[in-house]
Amino acid sequence: MSTKVKKPLPVWADVALIPLINILLALFVAGLIVLAIGEDPFEALEILILGAFGYEESLGYTLYYTTNFIFTGLAVAVAFHASLFNIGGEGQAYIGGLGVGLILLALDGILPFWMLLPLAIMAAALFGTAWVAVPAYLQAYRGSHIVITTIMFNFIAYFLMNYLLVDVIKAPAQMSPESRVFADNAHMPFMHEILGWFGIETAATPLNGSLFWAVVCCIFVWIFIWRTRWGYMLRTVGQNESAAQYAGIDSRKIVMVALGISGALAGFVGMNEVMGVHHKVLLNFVAGYGFTGIAVSLMGRNHPVGIVLASLLFGILYQGGAELAFEIPAFSREFVVAIQGLIILFCGALTYMCKPWIEGLFYMLQSDPKPAEKEA
Amino acid sequence: MKAIKYAAGAAAVMFAVASAQAGDFKPAVVFDMGGKFDKSFNEGVYNGVERFKSEAGTKYREFEVTNETQREQAIRKMAQRGSNPVLGIGFAQGPAIEKVATEFPDTNFAIIDMVVDKPNVQSIVFKEHEGSFLVGVLAAMASKSGKVGFVGGMDIPLIRKFACGFAQGAKHANADVEVIQNMTGSTPSAWNDPGRGAELTKGQFDRGVDVVFAAAGGTGIGVYQAAADAGKYAIGVDSNQNHLHPGTMLTSMLKRVDVAAYNVFKSSSEGKFVPGMNVLGLAEGGVGWALDEHNEKLISAEMKAAVDQAEADIIAGKIVVQDYMSDNKCDY
Numbered sequence: 001m002s003t004k005v006k007k008p009l010p011v012w013a014d015v016a017l018i019p020l021i022n023i024l025l026a027l028f029v030a031g032l033i034v035l036a037i038g039e040d041p042f043e044a045l046e047i048l049i050l051g052a053f054g055y056e057e058s059l060g061y062t063l064y065y066t067t068n069f070i071f072t073g074l075a076v077a078v079a080f081h082a083s084l085f086n087i088g089g090e091g092q093a094y095i096g097g098l099g100v101g102l103i104l105l106a107l108d109g110i111l112p113f114w115m116l117l118p119l120a121i122m123a124a125a126l127f128g129t130a131w132v133a134v135p136a137y138l139q140a141y142r143g144s145h146i147v148i149t150t151i152m153f154n155f156i157a158y159f160l161m162n163y164l165l166v167d168v169i170k171a172p173a174q175m176s177p178e179s180r181v182f183a184d185n186a187h188m189p190f191m192h193e194i195l196g197w198f199g200i201e202t203a204a205t206p207l208n209g210s211l212f213w214a215v216v217c218c219i220f221v222w223i224f225i226w227r228t229r230w231g232y233m234l235r236t237v238g239q240n241e242s243a244a245q246y247a248g249i250d251s252r253k254i255v256m257v258a259l260g261i262s263g264a265l266a267g268f269v270g271m272n273e274v275m276g277v278h279h280k281v282l283l284n285f286v287a288g289y290g291f292t293g294i295a296v297s298l299m300g301r302n303h304p305v306g307i308v309l310a311s312l313l314f315g316i317l318y319q320g321g322a323e324l325a326f327e328i329p330a331f332s333r334e335f336v337v338a339i340q341g342l343i344i345l346f347c348g349a350l351t352y353m354c355k356p357w358i359e360g361l362f363y364m365l366q367s368d369p370k371p372a373e374k375e376a
Numbered sequence: 377m378k379a380i381k382y383a384a385g386a387a388a389v390m391f392a393v394a395s396a397q398a399g400d401f402k403p404a405v406v407f408d409m410g411g412k413f414d415k416s417f418n419e420g421v422y423n424g425v426e427r428f429k430s431e432a433g434t435k436y437r438e439f440e441v442t443n444e445t446q447r448e449q450a451i452r453k454m455a456q457r458g459s460n461p462v463l464g465i466g467f468a469q470g471p472a473i474e475k476v477a478t479e480f481p482d483t484n485f486a487i488i489d490m491v492v493d494k495p496n497v498q499s500i501v502f503k504e505h506e507g508s509f510l511v512g513v514l515a516a517m518a519s520k521s522g523k524v525g526f527v528g529g530m531d532i533p534l535i536r537k538f539a540c541g542f543a544q545g546a547k548h549a550n551a552d553v554e555v556i557q558n559m560t561g562s563t564p565s566a567w568n569d570p571g572r573g574a575e576l577t578k579g580q581f582d583r584g585v586d587v588v589f590a591a592a593g594g595t596g597i598g599v600y601q602a603a604a605d606a607g608k609y610a611i612g613v614d615s616n617q618n619h620l621h622p623g624t625m626l627t628s629m630l631k632r633v634d635v636a637a638y639n640v641f642k643s644s645s646e647g648k649f650v651p652g653m654n655v656l657g658l659a660e661g662g663v664g665w666a667l668d669e670h671n672e673k674l675i676s677a678e679m680k681a682a683v684d685q686a687e688a689d690i691i692a693g694k695i696v697v698q699d700y701m702s703d704n705k706c707d708y
Contacts, residue, residue: 061445158562159562159563162530162531162562166532166562172704176470177532206445273444277444277445282444284444285444287442288443322449325439325440326439329438332440333440333442337442
């Protein structure tokens with residue numbers, strides 16, 4: 001009896017129960033704030049959920065946001081497995097979109113869609129990777145911290161895009177700093193168009209074929225991290241760089257590879273936005289998806305399945321939150337951001353706050369049957 | 377019994393008719409990313425529609441967008457909910473208004489700062505270059521050093537249009553004047569960075585500037601503060617900001633977005649909504665400069681005469697102010 005040790009939590013409790021409890025806690029605190037501004041929290045929750053799933057159009061928007069979060073979440077996760085914190089997803093996505101835009105602007109009238117698509121995918125990946133290459137090199141070979149360099153590269157990306165859009169790419173004789181709209185054959189088909197080919201009528205939403213590519217990326221990341229030699233080396237470097245070095249792994253090369261793939265994944269946000277939704281290069285289409293990807297990855301425990309679920313949650317928050325601001329005048333958009341912040345706080349920063357209590361609970365539940373056995 | 381039932385039924389029908397009539401006019405406004413309290417452009421619209429609300433007692437639907445995709449979503453939702461007219465703010469909402477206006481041909485739309493060529497859209501644009509020209513004249517005349525400054529917000533064509541008009545006005549009043557220009561930044565945060573605005577202004581003062589014009593949204597607050605601290609002149613923008621620092625606010629260049637927004641709701645409520653172009657320049661009173669009790673001591677009779685003359689000449693077509701956005705150039 002006395003030698004009994006505290007067992008670790010079962011896996012399902014760690015990956016499912018704790019995040020769920022965290023979300024409920026966050027919603028509870030958010031509910032208190034809703035009460036404080038004099039609204040009914042249950043009505044707000046209902047609007048949030050219905051606004052995210054209640055009708056065809058809302059579901060499309062939710063999944064459209066989800067697509068972006070999957071890309072940026074995966075990007076953060078791949079780097080995280082090598083113990084690198086890539087917070088430059090914002091800039092990489094922005095430049096990835098630039099790559100897609102340049103390819104499509106150059107070739108949209110010339111090549112058919114089936115040739116443009118792989119080119120656009122490659123351009124997004126290449127530009128995203130290129131944008132992270134300098135910080136990656138500085139991290140691997142010069143020891144500059146990746147957090148600092150990637151966030152600085154975000155700003156360089158903003159300025160570069162602004163210069164390009166205002167002075168170079170902007171279509172002549174128009175107000176907005178935007179490129180011209182791509183020809184029709186360079187549009188990623190919208191989901192309602194794809195479903196239309198099969199005779200299914202749905203509402204028009206920004207959801208487009210990029211969602212399929214996001215699923216492909218999830219599978220790719222899973223295979224890469226857990227089923228390839230490179231993935232093994234990457235995780236080894238992440239766990240213990242000295243040990244990896246001792247085992248003959250060139251950790252500097254691994255840093256470059258991990259960040260390169262991370263940048264490419266972030267770049268696909270640019271594909272979803274530029275090729276899928278807006279059909280032109282424009283300012284600020286990234287809108288914080290890169291930073292939200294950090295929360296998504298943390299919440300998803302850096303695993304593709306978890307990232308898909310966390311992306312869905314943030315998709316719900318984005319779309320349902322907009323719906324809240326629309327339906328209830330007392331809800332400003334800042335309030336919606338506050339709810340998102342609470343979820344990030346509880347699920348990211350305070351991930352393990354409840355863990356000791358849950359462990360204690362499991363411990364109690366486990367030790368209960370023992371006295372009963374004795375009696376028998 | 378029957379009679380009572382009948383009366384109740386009739387009352388219900390009448391009530392339904394009455395509520396349908398009251399529901400006919402449901403205005404809506406979609407603010408852009410700056411938010412309705414940006415101390416500038418969106419807030420001007422907010423003031424206009426609030427004035428309408430308090431005068432007419434009609435509530436309006438509103439939404440503040442937070443990302444690119446929400447613009448179209450919000451405008452479409454307004455139209456779906458039967459809002460009419462739907463007012464969009466800022467050039468960035470142009471494509472969204474165009475798309476939704478095609479989908480809802482029976483709904484009226486209006487957009488400020490952009491031209492959307494649809495039969496059910498009113499496009500309201502301002503000749504900011506004309507208003508900027510006038511404050512440029514005042515700046516050059518008030519300057520003792522012969523150097524005037526411009527601090528822009530985000531570096532976009534619209535702000536260059538302000539800068540270009542300002543420079544032309546300054547050169548018009550004094551051909552030898554030197555115009556020093558700075559943009560605060562290239563991201564939307566440049567609209568709300570008073571610290572950087574103050575830094576840029578101090579830098580311009582160090583180079584000899586003694587009158588500075590800010591077209592920078594919330595960033596302008598820092599510009600005006602820096603001017604007040606240094607005892608130099610600053611010029612406000614969009615709304616009348618003379619009251620912020622009486623004594624150092626030379627004037628404000630007015631862009632009456634509040635009036636434009638109010639007029640859209642007002643004319644719609646009277647059933648007099650007119651689609652098409654609505655260009656508001658000096659002649660239409662859509663732009664101008666502010667003269668009130670806070671700055672009347674700063675504007676000499678000579679300055680007032682010169683600026684009135686310039687205004688009359690622009691309206692009469694004797695002075696043509698180069699519009700940066702017509703050809704992306706500022707060669708006057």
